[in-house]
Amino acid sequence: MTGLRQLQRERVREAISAAAVALFLERGFDEVPVTEIAAAAGVSKPTLFKYFPAKEDLVLHRIADHQGEAARVVRERAAGEAPLEALRRHFLDGLARHDPVTGLNDHPAVMAFHRMVFETPSLAARVFQYMSRDERALADALRDTMDDVTADLVAAQVLAAQRVLARRNWLLLAEGRPLREVEPEAVRAAERAFALLSVPAS
Structure with missing residues (x-):
């Protein structure tokens, strides 16, 4: 179950980041509020911040593996x-x-x-x-x-x-x-x- 939970967390994390980056590239980083990102990803704002403590981390998650x-x-x-x-x-x-x-x-x-x-x-x-x-x-x-x-x-x-x-x-x-x-x-x-x-x- 631990492995399944971790996989689910990674999927949610990836979905939030993907939604954020798509919106940022479309309108600009500073033009998109966190509430809109959370809605696009289908999560609450508090849930979003559990995965990404800062708005910038939504983008830099993409380079975190480095x-x-x-x-x-x-x-x-x-x-x-x-x-x-x-x-x-x-x-x-x-x-x-x-x-x-x-x-x-x-x-x-x-x-x-x-x-x-x-x-x-x-x-x-x-x-x-x-x-x-x-x-x-x-x-x-x-x-x-x-x-x-x-x-x-x-x-x-x-x-x-x-x-x-x-x-x-x-x-x-x-x-x-x-x-x-x-x-x-x-x-x-x-x-x-x-x-x-x-x-x-x-």
Whole structure:
């Protein structure tokens, strides 16, 4: 029964998020009240807030499965593989898969979703909160291979680089350039970013 209840909760959570995102993309994040989202999803307002404590979480639920990803990549890397090399490989793999989190995905719904996140101040601010948690988790994972200060600095730089790369990829696609043209540029930019991160401290 526990498994069935959990499955039901996930279905309700997904239905609420889907209803919210559809309304946000249609009218704009700031133009849709939470009461309307709850009605569209067939739940009460208190129920909605049980699943999503803040309105911004209705949107960022879509990227929640990437929470802690960088830390997991470091902890689960192959024996003998350097942390930065594992992170570089993972990001390049994401580009090859056109993972939306890399910004290199030209599906109209993905493009519209990114535009909403990047251009809505409260959502952009919430993304930084997510990134702060990811940064702390990555720094903790890096402490096995470097001192505390270096781990903190590397974690901050890696996540900042990935954010810049993803936004750049989305902007190039938003300009109307075809994905097949943007992809090699995205790969070169990622290679350069991780090469810069790998420069030894003097």
